Amino acid sequence: MEQVVDTALGVIATEGYEALTMRRLAGELDTGPASLYAHVVNKADLDELLIGRLFAELALPEPDPAAWREQLRDVCAGMRDQYLRYPGISRATLAAAPTDVEILRVGEGLLAILLTGGVAPQAAAWAVDALLLYVAAYCLELSIAHQRAAHEDTAWVVDRDELLRRVTALPAAAFPHTTRLAAELTAGEGHDRFDFTLGLMIDGLASR
Amino acid sequence: MEQVVDTALGVIATEGYEALTMRRLAGELDTGPASLYAHVVNKADLDELLIGRLFAELALPEPDPAAWREQLRDVCAGMRDQYLRYPGISRATLAAAPTDVEILRVGEGLLAILLTGGVAPQAAAWAVDALLLYVAAYCLELSIAHQRAAHEDTAWVVDRDELLRRVTALPAAAFPHTTRLAAELTAGEGHDRFDFTLGLMIDGLASR
DNA sequence: TTCCATAAACGAACGGCGTTCGCATCGAGC
DNA sequence: GCTCGATGCGAACGCCGTTCGTTTATGGAA
Numbered sequence: 495m496e497q498v499v500d501t502a503l504g505v506i507a508t509e510g511y512e513a514l515t516m517r518r519l520a521g522e523l524d525t526g527p528a529s530l531y532a533h534v535v536n537k538a539d540l541d542e543l544l545i546g547r548l549f550a551e552l553a554l555p556e557p558d559p560a561a562w563r564e565q566l567r568d569v570c571a572g573m574r575d576q577y578l579r580y581p582g583i584s585r586a587t588l589a590a591a592p593t594d595v596e597i598l599r600v601g602e603g604l605l606a607i608l609l610t611g612g613v614a615p616q617a618a619a620w621a622v623d624a625l626l627l628y629v630a631a632y633c634l635e636l637s638i639a640h641q642r643a644a645h646e647d648t649a650w651v652v653d654r655d656e657l658l659r660r661v662t663a664l665p666a667a668a669f670p671h672t673t674r675l676a677a678e679l680t681a682g683e684g685h686d687r688f689d690f691t692l693g694l695m696i697d698g699l700a701s702r
Numbered sequence: 703m704e705q706v707v708d709t710a711l712g713v714i715a716t717e718g719y720e721a722l723t724m725r726r727l728a729g730e731l732d733t734g735p736a737s738l739y740a741h742v743v744n745k746a747d748l749d750e751l752l753i754g755r756l757f758a759e760l761a762l763p764e765p766d767p768a769a770w771r772e773q774l775r776d777v778c779a780g781m782r783d784q785y786l787r788y789p790g791i792s793r794a795t796l797a798a799a800p801t802d803v804e805i806l807r808v809g810e811g812l813l814a815i816l817l818t819g820g821v822a823p824q825a826a827a828w829a830v831d832a833l834l835l836y837v838a839a840y841c842l843e844l845s846i847a848h849q850r851a852a853h854e855d856t857a858w859v860v861d862r863d864e865l866l867r868r869v870t871a872l873p874a875a876a877f878p879h880t881t882r883l884a885a886e887l888t889a890g891e892g893h894d895r896f897d898f899t900l901g902l903m904i905d906g907l908a909s910r
Numbered sequence: 911t912t913c914c915a916t917a918a919a920c921g922a923a924c925g926g927c928g929t930t931c932g933c934a935t936c937g938a939g940c
Numbered sequence: 941g942c943t944c945g946a947t948g949c950g951a952a953c954g955c956c957g958t959t960c961g962t963t964t965a966t967g968g969a970a
Contacts, residue, residue: 516928526949537928588839589846593868598880605879617898619886624836624899631796631839638797660801671813672806678827690825691832694906695899701909724957736959737919745957
């Protein structure tokens with residue numbers, strides 16, 4: 495069963511989550527799809543095991559009252575990178591039960607950082623939810639975009655220039671702000687947008 | 703084609719997005735699945751049409767510098783309610799092209815509110831992205847939870863009490879904060895969590 | 911009114927998905 | 941050496957999105 499999870503993660507890492515089918519996974523293990531059901535009750539169950547493994551590999555820091563913002567950012571960045579190592583797997587997270595023990599472990603870690611940082615209990619509790627949700631959604635969106643760029647036959651390679659060109663080509667009468675801020679809207683290398691939104695939330699938490 | 707979109711939305715409204723298959727939709731229109739492809743190039747294309755219709759029905763306020771926070775909240779709440787009228791459809795949004803004209807229209811509206819409120823251009827541009835993403839993710843998560851509660855044979859009805867019981871039953875040694883804040887973690891009627899996270903982001907924007 | 915070109919609609923099928931069922935196969939206990 | 945229970949798996953089921961070749965309906969020309 496350990497081996498099943500390992501193999502599944504391998505498939506996802508190289509071909510993306512949508513390539514992970516029971517048949518593909520069985521083939522990778524030189525057997526038929528039926529045999530998988532001896533080790534895993536469901537595809538949904540498999541998904542949960544995958545998410546569990548993903549979160550299990552995430553290291554949590556010892557809470558430091560002076561550095562709670564950076565620590566929060568670090569843990570979220572860790573989750574992000576973990577998600578992106580297995581493109582598209584964040585889809586499974588949104589469907590996963592919030593009672594998985596490894597997810598709870600990370601939640602506990604986030605909660606500890608927030609409380610140590612002096613955030614009020616109710617705010618901290620809800621912030622954990624918000625952060626987990628945002629990171630998963632961000633990675634899901636990114637994975638879908640990548641997948642499109644790779645799969646779709648040309649013309650979906652929306653590099654920044656192409657996107658900028660398309661936005662500036664909009665009718666300025668109907669989209670005054672959008673066209674004027676085309677540069678800002680399409681700006682952002684790497685995870686700048688991710689950092690921005692996380693900063694937004696953390697600043698919001700700090701100002702309560 | 704208009705009729706196809708209408709019927710599809712009807713199916714989603716009553717049975718959820720995952721029930722919308724080409725066959726089901728065709729059946730609803732008293733025809734075979736092949737006939738749909740005369741009006742719609744793809745299921746992906748259909749999804750985009752649905753999202754377009756969804757966003758088209760969203761009313762945007764005239765930006766008011768004194769009320770930009772409330773206006774932002776209102777538009778986001780409108781999106782949220784629109785998503786929830788068609789459970790699960792937010793899944794299609796995350797996959798939808800950001801170049802759909804109706805999505806751009808809403809983006810323009812959000813941008814106008816933010817800029818009128820005095821938010822810096824770069825922050826405003828990225829905030830639009832963050833808000834759209836968060837609302838879609840929130841609704842997706844909610845839809846999945848509802849679907850589970852309805853579909854799964856009992857025992858997934860995680861009402862607040864059941865969830866609270868399960869959280870407090872965790873080993874307090876490994877999850878000190880989680881168990882201590884069980885009440886806070888499971889708190890939140892209606893869209894309290896939604897309001898909280900939006901407030902977090904908006905406060906973050908205001909403090910820049 | 912008759913005829914035919916053209917476009918729209920459709921029945922049937924394809925390949926692939928998750929999942930199940932019942933038959934082989936094999937090792938352990940008598 | 942023989943039986944018997946557990947394990948593994950080939951084949952199939954009922955779905956899915958999509959395509960192909962044919963049938964049907966339409967509307968302008970003769």
